[in-house]
Amino acid sequence: MQSLNTRIFIGITVPVLLALLVIGVALSIPRTGIEFVVSDNHLVALVPTSHDAANATGTTGYRAEEVLLFQTGGEHQVDYPADIQFVIEEPDVLETHTEMRTLMHSIGVLTTALEQGTLMMHTESGSYALEANQADITALPLSFWVQICAGLAALIICILVWLPGELSPGKYGFIISGFGYFFALISAGLYSSRELFIDDSLFRTLSLLNTFSTYIFMSGLALLFWNYPRVLLSKRTNTLLALFPLPLISLAAIPVHDHLAITIYLPFSLLLLIPLVGMVCQWRSNADNPKNRAVLRWILFMLVAITIPAILKLYAPIPQSVLLVSVVFIYAGIMIGITRHQMFDIERWSYRLWGWFLGGLSILVVDLLLASAVGLSQEASLVVAMGIVGWLYFPVRQWAWKRFFERKGNYLEEWLTLSVPELLGQRMDSSQPQQSELRLKNALSAVFRPLKLEFNADTPKEGIFGRGSEMVIHGPAGESIKLLHPAEGRHQFKSNDLNIGRMILALDALITDSLSARADGAREERQRIRQDLHDDMGAKLLRLLHRSQPDDKPLVREAINDLRILLHNTRGQGEGLRQTLIRWREEAASRCEDHDVNLNWQQSHSHARLSAGAIMHTGRALREAISNAIRNMSRPDISVCVEQQEGYLILTVSNPFQQSSDTSENKGEGIRNIHQRMEQIQGQATFRTRRDQSNAIWTVQLDIPIEVMPHEAL
Template sequence: MSLIAAGSALALALVVLAVLLAVRQPWLGLQLRMEGPGLRVTAVAQSGPAAQQLVPGDLIVALEDPALGRLHAAGFEPALEPHVLASYQAYDARLQREGEFWAYLQQPHFTALLDNGSALSLAPRAETPVRALPAPFWLFHLFGMVAWLTGLGVWAFRRGQPATRLFLLSGLGFFLATWSNSLYLSRELAIDPALLAALGQFNHGALYLMLGSLLGLLLYFPRRLVRRAPAYILCVLGLVLVLNDHQRWWGWPLHDFYFPILLMYFAGVLAASWQWRAARGRPLDRAALRWMFLSVFISTGMSLMVYFVPAMLQRQLLISQTAMVGFAVTLYLGLALGILRYRLFDLERWWFGAWLWFFGGLAVLLVDAAVVFVFGIQPVAALGVSVIAVGWVYFPVRQWFWSTFAASGQEQLEDHLPTLVGGLLAANGSADMAHRWCRVLKNIFHPLDVRWVAAPSAPCLVEQGARMQVPVPGSDQGLELVYSQRGARLFGRRDLDMVRAMLTVTEQAEKARTAREAGAREERRRIMRDLHDDVGARLLSLVLGAPDEKQADRARAALRALRESIFALDDEVRVELLDCLDQWQLEVEQRLHSVPTVLEWHCEGVPGVSLCARQAINLKRIIHEAVSNALHHAHPSRLVITATADQHSLRLRVNNDGAERRPAGQLPGRGLHNMRTRAMELGGSLHAEAQGDGYQVRLSMPLGQTREQDDDA
C-alpha cells in the first residue's frame, strides 16, 4: 500500500505541475473554431478580457499589430493535434504558424479584425484562471491516472513477475502521454512553439514507451516466449524512433508519426498469435489471453479505425482525441483483469459476444466509409445504406458463427437426461450409483482427469475454473474434474448450474429408486413369509410323515433348498465369506466320500470379507455345478478348489486332472450356461476351458462390503 500511496502522490504532483504550466498561458476568455476565412467565436467567458467586445458567432479573419503587422487567420485550427499532420514538413510548418499567433499573445494588446470590417482591441491576460481550463485538460489527467494507478496496483501486488513490470511501464507511458497532451490540446489560441515541440517529443516518447511495453507484455505473458535480449531490442528501437522524430533521419509511408504505431499494432497481433499457439492445452493461460485480446485489440483496434487510420489517409477524424484516449484507457482495466486472472470462469459466456459486437460496429463503420468515399453518397443516406447492408449480410453470418463456435463445448442437460435417469434408476447400491455418476460426468464434460476428494457441500469451482468439485449422491466422497473438454476450456458458472440441475434430478431418481426398492423388499418379505409358513410347513409334514427313509431324505433336501431360496431373498443379511467356504468345503468333501477323487481346498486373503445372501447362494451353486460337471464328465483323480479374495474382488478356480468326456458334436449343457448367468448376476465373469491334461473353471467377481464396513454402516 505504501508503493501505491507514493505512486499516487507522485502522479498528483505531476498533475499540479501541469496545472501550474497551464495557468501561466495567456488568456482571452474565448473558445475558437476554424471556419471558412477565419476563426469563429463559439463561446465568450463573462469575466474574460474579450467579454465586452466579442460575442458568440463573430468571425475573426485576421490579427493586427503595429510591430508584427497583419496575420490572416484562414486555415488555422487552434486546438489541432500537430501529430495528425502526415509529414515532418507539415508539422514544422504548423510550429511556425503556431509561433506567429503566439507572438500576438505576447503583446500587451492587439487588434482583431472581423469579417464585417470591425476592428476590436484585445488585451490578453498573463495567466489563465484554473476554472477556465477546458474539460479535456481534466479528462486527460483522469484517464492518465486510471492507467497509471491500474498498472501500479497490479505491480504492487505482483512485483516478482516481468509481466507486471511491463504493465507498470505501459501505464506510466500512458500517463506521461496524456500529461503532455493535456497541456497543448487545452490551449486557447496558441502556445509557445518551443514548448509545443518539446511536449510533442515528450508525448511521442511516452507513447512509444506505452506501446513497446504492451508489445513486451505480449511476449512475456502468460508464457515467456523470448529471452531478455529481445526486450532490450524493443527499448533500443523505441529510443531510435524518438530520436528519428527529432532528427528526421528518415520518413515513413503514409504518415511520419502514426505509421510506426500501425507497425507496433501488427507486431502485437503476431505476438498474441504466438502466445495463443504456445498456450495450447493450458486453459488458464488461454483465458487470461482472452482478456488481453479483448482489451488490447478491441480498444487499440477501434482507436486505429476511428482515429489513426483516418489521420493517415488524410480523412476527417471520426472521433476527437479526447474520446479516443478515453476509449483506450479501458485497455488497462482489461489487462489488469487478465494479469490478475480475476473471474476468468465468467469469460466463456460473453467472449464471442464481445468480439461479435466489436466486428458488428466495425462493419457498419467500414461500409459507411466505403459508401461515402467510393460512391460519393451523402453521410446521412450512407449511414442508412450501411446499416441495411450490415443487417442483411453481417447479422446472419454472425448468428451462424455464434451457433457454430460459441456453443461448441457447451453441453445441454437435456441431451444427457435419458442416460442420467436410466443409469441412476438401474443403479445397484451406492457404489454402483457413484460409478454411474462418475461415468455421466465424464461423458458430459470430458475432463482431462477425475479424482476422488472429500465431498463438497455443493458443486464449486477451484483455481478460477481449472477444476470443478462435485458431490457424489449417497456418498461421503466427491469427484474433482480437471479441465473441461479435454483441456480446451475452463469450467464456468454454466457448468455449475448444469451440475446442480443434475443433482436435483439425481435426488428425484434416488427417491424413486429407494421407493422401488422398498416396495420390492416388502414384496420379498411377504413371499418369504408365505414360503416359510405355507410351503415350509408342508415340506416339514412330508419329512415327518414319510413312509421310508428315502422319501424322508428327499423331503429334507427339498426343505433345505426352500430355506436357501428364502435366505437368498433376504437382502439385509450378510454372511462371512470364510464361514461360507468352510461350509462349502464340508459339502464337497461329503460328495467326494463315495468316489476316488482327492480334494485340495485353498483359501487366500479371505478373512473379514462378507457376502450378501444372494452372493452366497450363487457362489455355492456355481461351486456345486462345477464339482458336478467334473465328476460327471471328467472322472478326475484330483480336484483343486482355490479361493482368493481381498476387499474388492473374489477369484475362484476349480481345477481337475481329468479330461472332459463330451460326445462329439454335443453342445455345452444348461449347467455351464447357468454358472455363467449366475456369474453375470454377481457382476463378474466365468470362463471354462481345457488346461493341460485337465479342465479349469475360473470365476472373477467384485465384492461389496467387508465386515468392518458393515459394522461402520
C-alpha cells in the first residue's frame, strides 16, 4: 500500500500529465480560422472580413457565407457537397455504423487535403483555398476549456476520495466512474470543439474511447450504488460488475450489428438500469437509517436530473458540451450529500425540488408530443405545452403538496397541540418529581417520536450530535435529556428541533409554576377560612355548649368534633393511617356511646398514608354508614373491621337490621352520597345483606386506595 505522500504525488501528477496530453492532442487537430455553423439546415462558414480566410487569426469581423461544396485537388479531384453533418458534435447520434464510418471517412479525406494544401471551399460568393494554420493554445475554443476543466474537476474529486484511508467497494465505484467521466468528457471535447476537420483514425479512436468511457462511468456508478452506504454485493459480483463494460465495447468496436440503437444505446440503458436498481435496494436496506436515506435521496436527485433527460433526448437543443459539463454536478452533489447532507433540510424541501424538476420535464414531454404527434410548429407547441402543464400539472402539484407533504396548520400550533395535553396531564401530582419527569417524557415523545428517550444526571453540552441522530437538552433540574432517532428512526434532528425542545421545557416550567401558584393560593384561602371558622364558629359553639341543657350537650359536642375534623381536612395535607384510624375510632365510639350502642372495632394494617381528600371523603362516608346503622339496627350492636389488602384499605361496617327498614342498596340519599364520595377518591362502596343465625346483617364495605410507606417515612 502506498504512503500518503506517494498518493498525494500521484494525485497531483496524473491530472497534470493527462491535461497536458489532452492539450497536445487538441493542438494537433488542424484549424483554418473559419468557424462552421448550421443555419436553416445549411452549412455556413463565418469567413473573416479583414484578411484572407487561410491567413486570418484573431480578427473581429466576419461574414456568413453558405458553403456549397468542398473540393480536393491533386491527381484524384473529388467534390464533397457541403453536409451539415460535417460539424456534428456527437457522431453516435446517427442511426447506423455505416453512416458514422462514411462521415468520419469524408471528414478524414477533407482533413488530409487541408493539410496538403489542396482543399478548396466553394460558396455562393466565391471560392477559397483553405490551408491549415499553425495552431496555438489561444486558438482552442472556449467549449474545449470548459469540458477539460469539468473533467479535471471530477477527476480531482475522485482523487480526494482515493487519498485517505482504506478503499471500500463503494469508493472504488466512485473513483472508476470519475475516471470514466473524465475520459468521456475530454474525448468528446476534442472532436466536438473542432472547426470541422479532424483525422478520421483519431476521430474513430476518440469516438470509441467516448463510448467505452461512458460504459466505465455507468459501471462505476453501479458499483457505488450497490455498495454505498451498505455493501450489498459479494467481492466476486463486484469484480464482474467492474469488468462488464469490456464485452460491451466490442459491440461498438466490431460492430456486431449496424444499428447504433443495438450496439450502443441498448447496452447503455442496461448499464443505467443496474445503478438505479442498486439505489432502490439501498433505499430498502437502509429503512432503519435516516442518515443514509438522506444521502440516497440527495444522490438520486442529482443523478436522475442529469441522466434521465439526456437518455430521453430532452436536452437535444442544448450543446453537447454544456450537457456533459453538467454531469460534474453529480460528483459535487454526491460529495456534498455524503459529507454535509445535514446542512440541507432534505426531508422538507426535496419534494419541492422534485416538483420543480418534474414540472420542467412535463413541459418538455408535452412539447415533444405536440410537435411530433400533432404536427404543431415549435412556437405553437411550446405555448400549448406551457398552457397544458400550467392548467393541469401545477394545480395537481399544489394539491398533492398540501395533502401529503406540507405540515397541517402552523408548525407552532402543531407541536403545542401535541405537547400541551401531555404537560397538563396528571396535574394533580405535579409536585412529585417523578410525575414531572413523566410529563416531560410524554410531551417530548409526542412531538418528536424518538426511538429512545432517557434522563441522565450528567449535564453534557446541549446540541444535535451524530449527524442528526441524537439531540441533548437540559431539563428543569439541570439534568440532561437525550433523544435518539426522531420520527421512529425515519428522520433526523434539525437545528429548529433544538429550539422546539427548549420551548417545551419552558412551557412545562410555566405550567408547573402556574399549578404551584394555584396550589399556594388555594392553601392560603383554606388557611383564611380555617382561621375564620376556628375563631368565629368555634367560639360560638363553645358558648352554646356551656349554655345547653344536658340532653343537648352530646349534639353540640358532635358539632364541635365535626368542626375540628373539617378544620383538619382543610389543611390540604395527608397523614399516616394510624393517626387517622385513631381519630375515626374516637368519633365512632363517641357517637355510639351517645346512643347507647355497643361498638366492636377491629383493625389490622401496616404503615400507610392517606391523602387529604381520602381522609375527608372516607371519614364522612364512615360517619354516614354508622348513622345508617344506628337508625336501622334491630339491636344495639355495630361492628367496624379495618384491614389492608393489596394497596387498599378495607373498611367494613356491619349491624343487624330490621327487615321492614328501607336499607336496600339502591335506595336512600345516604347510600348515594357514600357511592359518590368513594368515586371521588377512586374507591368503591359495596352494600349487601347476609343471614347470621336468626338475624339479618347489613354490611357496608368501603375500599379506599392508600400509599404504602416504610415506617420511618411516617
